[in-house]
Amino acid sequence: MPTEAAMATPERDPLTGQYTTGHSWDGIKELRTPIPGWWLAVWLASIAFTLGYIVFNPSFPALDGTVSGDSSRTAREELAKAGAKSDATKEALRAQIAALDVDAIAADPQLARFAFRGGKAAFAVHCAGCHGSDAGGQIGQFPALVDDDWLWGGTASQIHQTIAYGIRNEEADSRNGQMPAxxxxxxxxxxxxxxxxxxxxxxxxxxxxxxxxxxxxxxxxxxxxxxxxxxxxxxxxxxxxxxxxxxxxxxxxxxxxxxxxxNPRMGMMPAWEKRIGADAVKMLAIYVHGLGGGEANPPPPPVAEAAIAPVVQP
Ligand code: HEC
Ligand code: HEC
Structure with a gap:
């Protein structure tokens, strides 16, 4: 128990030289060691910061959402805004894919990346059943699409044509070629x-x-x-x-x-454009072209001499 007498005059502890609080428990005395100034300052500053944060930002849950604070900004609204922005970007990219041909899509890196991702998803749904989920093909039935050995051509537009109209089917633009038995x-x-x-x-x-x-x-x-x-x-x-x-x-x-x-096998592939739409076929062409075996377009043929207009001398 603290004794009354000890509280009257402050006392120094002989060992540390510090004042005691004057409390003594069964002879054990308590030193007066104040909280360091820097610690107190940080503590008060965090309280001030928290109060400021609550004033300006959404904080406590309330019955109708959250206490939104002065800036009336909520994470929910921010998410909705970011979502709307990303939807708008996707919408714009989709519109570009609809408007451009595969060569133009392939030439635009951002558009090509978007198309590749879309094509990958469509491939898993429509193509993996025959060509394999890794497009590695199946020996004896379906060609691999990951190598540079192409039956019908490996440029983006040739691949696009193959996918859009298919191979040896009833479509007028289908790829065709028979080997006699x-x-x-x-x-x-x-x-x-x-x-x-x-x-x-x-x-x-x-x-x-x-x-x-x-x-x-x-x-x-x-x-x-x-x-x-x-x-x-x-x-x-x-x-x-x-x-x-x-x-x-x-x-x-x-x-x-x-x-x-x-007895030639005569592999057949359905035409895809009518089934899944022109945009999906473009994205698939970009995807298949990007799998590793895609070929660049050949350089344009040299211009014939006669086609160059003669220079008229004044
Ligand atoms: C019903 C099975 C089947 C499905 C589904 C299928 N294919 Fe094919 N595909 C084939 C066959 C068989 C061939 C090879 C035909 C031949 O012998 O020329 C082929 C060939 C191709 C070729 C030409 C390869 C080359 O070397 O020129 C491409 C490109 C291709 N398919 C892409 C696709 C894409 C993309 C899809 C999905 C939209 C798809 N295929 C879905 C059976 C299929
Ligand atoms: C009119 C064109 C034509 C003629 C002529 C022709 N082929 Fe073919 N050949 C093809 C086509 C198209 C294919 C792919 C068709 C398929 O999927 O069965 C093919 C496929 C093949 C394949 C399969 C290749 C592989 O990668 O598995 C072999 C082998 C082959 N032909 C050998 C021959 C031989 C040998 C002859 C001559 C006796 C011959 N072909 C004559 C068009 C022809």
Missing amino acids: FGDILSDREIRDVAAYVAGLGDAKVAADRRAAMPGATVFAQNCASCHGDNGEGNRDFGAPRLSDSIWLYGASQKAIEAQIR
């Missing part, structure tokens, strides 16, 4: 020979002169080169795949190639 045209032996020749086309280990001497070389030149090219380089006008690489739509084995020669 050679089961009825060639003998079994010729089919075996030409398949062996085709299997070696993409094999760098088979020397060119040895390949030319193969019995299948003549069969190829007579029956296949018109579509697949003299050296099997392929032709995008007919969707005839390049045979001189290691990428195969229907398989690289002698058996798979023979099967294709006898």
Whole structure:
């Protein structure tokens, strides 16, 4: 208990030299150690700040929302405003996509980014079922869209055309190209020979002169080169795949190639523009083009001499 006598005159603690408060509990005395000035100042400043904050900003919950403060600004309103701004930006980007062709969209980085994201979402819904969610394709059925091996062309506008009108369907602008069924045209032996020749086309280990001497070389030149090219380089006008690489739509084995020669698969793809709309198709073209294998547009053809107007001398 504090004793009355001790409270009358302030007393110094002999050990620390500090005054005591005059309180003593069973002989233990309390030192008078005030709160440091800087601490008090910070504490008072935070109280002042809090009061100011409450005056100018939304703070306490109230029955009808929050106590909104002087600036009448609420986080809810700010969110709504930001949302409206972002909606307006998206609306503007969508309008641009509707107005421009794919080449113009691809040339504008902001627009192209927006279209790529939209195309990615549409791909998951409409295309992944056949081409795979990573667009890696399925051997023997659906081509990969992530490589630079294109059946029908790899520029943004060529890809756009393929997606919009599809392949081998009833649409007038559909991509078209047939490979005859050679089961009825060639003998079994010729089919075996030409398949062996085709299997070696993409094999760098088979020397060119040895390949030319193969019995299948003549069969190829007579029956296949018109579509697949003299050296099997392929032709995008007919969707005839390049045979001189290691990428195969229907398989690289002698058996798979023979099967294709006898009975070509003739892959079909539906036309998408009528189903999902022109804008979605543009975004999909930007997406597929951006997957890694997209090609740049070829440079414009050189202007012919005659087309340049003669300079008239005065
Ligand atoms: C029903 C299955 C199917 C669906 C769904 C499908 N495709 Fe295809 N797609 C194919 C087939 C089969 C081919 C190859 C046809 C051929 O042999 O030429 C192909 C080819 C393509 C090509 C050409 C590739 C090249 O090498 O030139 C592109 C591009 C393409 N598809 C994009 C798409 C996009 C984008 C979608 C979604 C809107 C889609 N496909 C949906 C089956 C499909
Ligand atoms: C009139 C054009 C045409 C002719 C002629 C032609 N092809 Fe094709 N070939 C195509 C087309 C188009 C495709 C892709 C069609 C498909 O999806 O089945 C193709 C696909 C192939 C494939 C599949 C390639 C792959 O990546 O899996 C092989 C192999 C092939 N042809 C071999 C031949 C051989 C061998 C001959 C000659 C005996 C021949 N073709 C003649 C147009 C032709």
